[in-house]
Amino acid sequence: MSTLKSFALLFTWLLLPGLALAASPQPPARCKIACKGGPCSLAALANATAPRPVEGSWTTAEQCNQLLVNSGVVELRYLHRGRWFMPPAQPTPSKLSGVFEANPADACSVVSPACLQLALSAKQAAVGGHGIDNRVSKPGGEGDPCALGLPCGTVLPRAEPLTLRLVDAGAQGQLLLRAARGQAAETRLTVQGGRASLSGGWLQPGGLYAYQFSDAAGKPVASGEFSLLSQSMLERLRKRSVQREEQQGLSPAQAWYDTLLENQLLWDALQLDLEASP
Amino acid sequence: MKLYALVVVNLLLWATQPAQAQLGDLLKQLGATAAGVVKQSDAAASAGLPGIPVMGTGKAKSLADIDAELAPDRQCNRPQEKFDIGDKVLEYGGTEASLRLQRIVESDLKYEELTPEDRKMLRYLAQTTVWVPVWLENRLGSSFDLLGNKLPDLLPVEQETFEEVRQQSNKFRALTSDFPGDINLSLNPELPDGAFAKFGGRIQISRNLLQTMSDKPLGGDLLLAHEIAHVYKRHAIKRMQFELISSREGWGLGKKLLQRAQRGSNFEPLRDGLALATTVPQLIAFVRNLQLHFSSEQELEADACAALWLKASALDPAKAWLEFRSAFAPTDAPQAYASTHPPTAEREENFIRKVNSKPGPVEAKPVGPVKTKPPPKKI
Numbered sequence: 249m250s251t252l253k254s255f256a257l258l259f260t261w262l263l264l265p266g267l268a269l270a271a272s273p274q275p276p277a278r279c280k281i282a283c284k285g286g287p288c289s290l291a292a293l294a295n296a297t298a299p300r301p302v303e304g305s306w307t308t309a310e311q312c313n314q315l316l317v318n319s320g321v322v323e324l325r326y327l328h329r330g331r332w333f334m335p336p337a338q339p340t341p342s343k344l345s346g347v348f349e350a351n352p353a354d355a356c357s358v359v360s361p362a363c364l365q366l367a368l369s370a371k372q373a374a375v376g377g378h379g380i381d382n383r384v385s386k387p388g389g390e391g392d393p394c395a396l397g398l399p400c401g402t403v404l405p406r407a408e409p410l411t412l413r414l415v416d417a418g419a420q421g422q423l424l425l426r427a428a429r430g431q432a433a434e435t436r437l438t439v440q441g442g443r444a445s446l447s448g449g450w451l452q453p454g455g456l457y458a459y460q461f462s463d464a465a466g467k468p469v470a471s472g473e474f475s476l477l478s479q480s481m482l483e484r485l486r487k488r489s490v491q492r493e494e495q496q497g498l499s500p501a502q503a504w505y506d507t508l509l510e511n512q513l514l515w516d517a518l519q520l521d522l523e524a525s526p
Numbered sequence: 527m528k529l530y531a532l533v534v535v536n537l538l539l540w541a542t543q544p545a546q547a548q549l550g551d552l553l554k555q556l557g558a559t560a561a562g563v564v565k566q567s568d569a570a571a572s573a574g575l576p577g578i579p580v581m582g583t584g585k586a587k588s589l590a591d592i593d594a595e596l597a598p599d600r601q602c603n604r605p606q607e608k609f610d611i612g613d614k615v616l617e618y619g620g621t622e623a624s625l626r627l628q629r630i631v632e633s634d635l636k637y638e639e640l641t642p643e644d645r646k647m648l649r650y651l652a653q654t655t656v657w658v659p660v661w662l663e664n665r666l667g668s669s670f671d672l673l674g675n676k677l678p679d680l681l682p683v684e685q686e687t688f689e690e691v692r693q694q695s696n697k698f699r700a701l702t703s704d705f706p707g708d709i710n711l712s713l714n715p716e717l718p719d720g721a722f723a724k725f726g727g728r729i730q731i732s733r734n735l736l737q738t739m740s741d742k743p744l745g746g747d748l749l750l751a752h753e754i755a756h757v758y759k760r761h762a763i764k765r766m767q768f769e770l771i772s773s774r775e776g777w778g779l780g781k782k783l784l785q786r787a788q789r790g791s792n793f794e795p796l797r798d799g800l801a802l803a804t805t806v807p808q809l810i811a812f813v814r815n816l817q818l819h820f821s822s823e824q825e826l827e828a829d830a831c832a833a834l835w836l837k838a839s840a841l842d843p844a845k846a847w848l849e850f851r852s853a854f855a856p857t858d859a860p861q862a863y864a865s866t867h868p869p870t871a872e873r874e875e876n877f878i879r880k881v882n883s884k885p886g887p888v889e890a891k892p893v894g895p896v897k898t899k900p901p902p903k904k905i
Contacts, residue, residue: 371716371718385718385719385720385734386718387718387719402733402737426857427857428856428857429734429738429853429854429855429856429857430738430851430852430853430854430855430857431852431853431857432857452853453737453741454737454738454739454740454741454742454853455738455853456719456734456738475733475734475737476737477737478687478737478738478740478741479741480687480740480741481683481684481687481737481740484683484686484687485683488682488683510681510682511681511682511683511684512681
């Protein structure tokens with residue numbers, strides 16, 4: 249009897265984790281969603297709230313794996329294995345959970361300042377060699393600058409002034425910005441109400457820049473670096489966006505967003521989200 | 527551990543390939559004038575130790591000649607280092623030096639027991655010869671790739687730009703056709719910044735620098751020529767050899783390489799295959815633990831070769847330097863950089879001196895293009 253009991257216990261012990269796994273819901277996955285070719289509507293399974301996507305621009309939705317396409321055709325996007333995943337458009341009726349089961353979303357499935365920080369901090373561990381010089385680089389910076397909303401990774405060059413929006417809308421302080429390669433250049437920006445503005449043309453395409461953010465009392469809070477995409481690569485990027493627009497029937501804004509994400513220009517994609525947010 | 531086993535299996539499989547074909551290839555690669563074993567019977571052609579005049583047909587180099595040979599090649603006009611340790615040791619100190627080297631590598635002489643003269647001779651050999659045949663050097667490079675993380679695919683916007691950079695580098699490869707190994711250029715998105723050259727002709731550039739190179743092609747030419755020069759001048763191998771003979775940890779391995787190198791370039795599948803299966807993983811482990819930095823002098827040598835090759839490619843080296851300085855050079859000089867790189871002013875002076883010197887005997891010869899990874903898969 250005791251042997252039977254032991255077997256039963258062992259069986260339960262072996263089986264339970266599997267059962268628990270099968271019963272557990274998928275981790276909630278955020279995604280970008282839009283209607284395609286006309287209006288669409290979604291319904292939420294379980295306790296999720298159904299978003300109201302529109303045609304021509306991406307809407308961030310929560311718990312996308314718990315959504316059901318009620319009417320119309322839906323396009324969705326999310327990060328899968330670090331790459332911007334573009335599954336085929338989902339027609340009515342379909343459960344979006346199928347897409348997520350086949351291609352699970354990353355823990356950071358859409359771009360956020362915290363996710364950008366994670367991605368770039370991981371690069372600090374990369375071991376370089378030696379050759380043209382031995383500049384010490386820390387793409388994730390110190391003090392989590394990307395999570396604060398400061399520029400990180402590769403950023404698009406701009407002719408117009410660059411507005412920096414910090415996550416903390418009340419942030420005050422100074423941002424000391426300097427060229428890390430090439431001609432020496434330095435500027436100091438005032439951060440007020442979580443915003444700072446840099447005059448257009450100060451940043452050179454293809455350049456590398458480092459900065460230090462200090463609070464209102466002058467205490468250094470974070471430091472980081474970013475590079476600017478070159479002019480020729482920006483032109484290539486624009487061409488690719490137009491091609492995408494034509495080939496996939498996306499709006500210019502959607503195609504541009506996809507092109508940014510596909511080429512890991514995460515900080516600029518984040519700026520578009522911030523511009524779109526109320 | 528598993529990966530090392532993979533490397534060993536990889537090497538063993540390779541070593542057991544038909545010997546004839548390999549021998550043929552090796553002879554083509556390394557030339558027929560292989561360094562042979564120095565035998566007692568060679569004593570007739572003996573010479574003395576450096577600077578000491580001796581009787582006989584051979585003649586050892588003078589101390590001045592040796593010093594000149596060890597001085598950095600700031601003109602980039604010195605012949606390529608070769609797998610000719612037997613000839614070089616004779617040049618250095620005649621038969622006496624050859625016999626001493628044989629005794630050193632074949633006995634169980636410990637690192638601490640090396641005399642100052644032994645160390646001097648070994649340093650000379652580490653700087654003027656290559657102890658690793660080119661096929662092994664290439665193999666070392668590919669073993670590193672096998673052990674390292676797989677490089678992520680290039681981003682769509684990077685693919686065309688990187689292809690242009692690869693094409694750009696081919697003109698310098700054409701000028702270095704006497705370099706017997708492979709040169710592999712790749713973009714390493716995991717590299718936070720910079721560009722570097724390592725064993726087996728591996729050159730990697732970071733995303734940051736690819737962007738700068740795409741808008742500043744002339745500065746990019748200088749960067750490519752500089753990195754190819756590190757490969758061409760065998761800086762990584764020479765540095766490794768120097769580290770092997772300069773440390774207790776490396777000495778055993780250094781001895782094995784010297785012993786193997788003394789047998790010449792002929793590849794004996796069974797003997798070499800088995801030896802390599804044990805030596806190469808040790809060598810990889812040694813080099814992986816070694817923070818391989820090129821010296822300031824090696825940087826100046828690479829700059830000098832870059833200046834020469836830019837001129838030979840009908841590019842303006844002065845303009846290239848200006849573009850490099852204004853777009854690529856770091857504006858700050860961290861301590862690590864300052865310890866290995868000469869100041870920018872010294873680099874500039876060295877570079878301009880080379881630019882203004884008379885054209886050297888450089889001519890383009892047809893060679894294969896610089897290799898790259900296969901095109902990345904599209905998502």
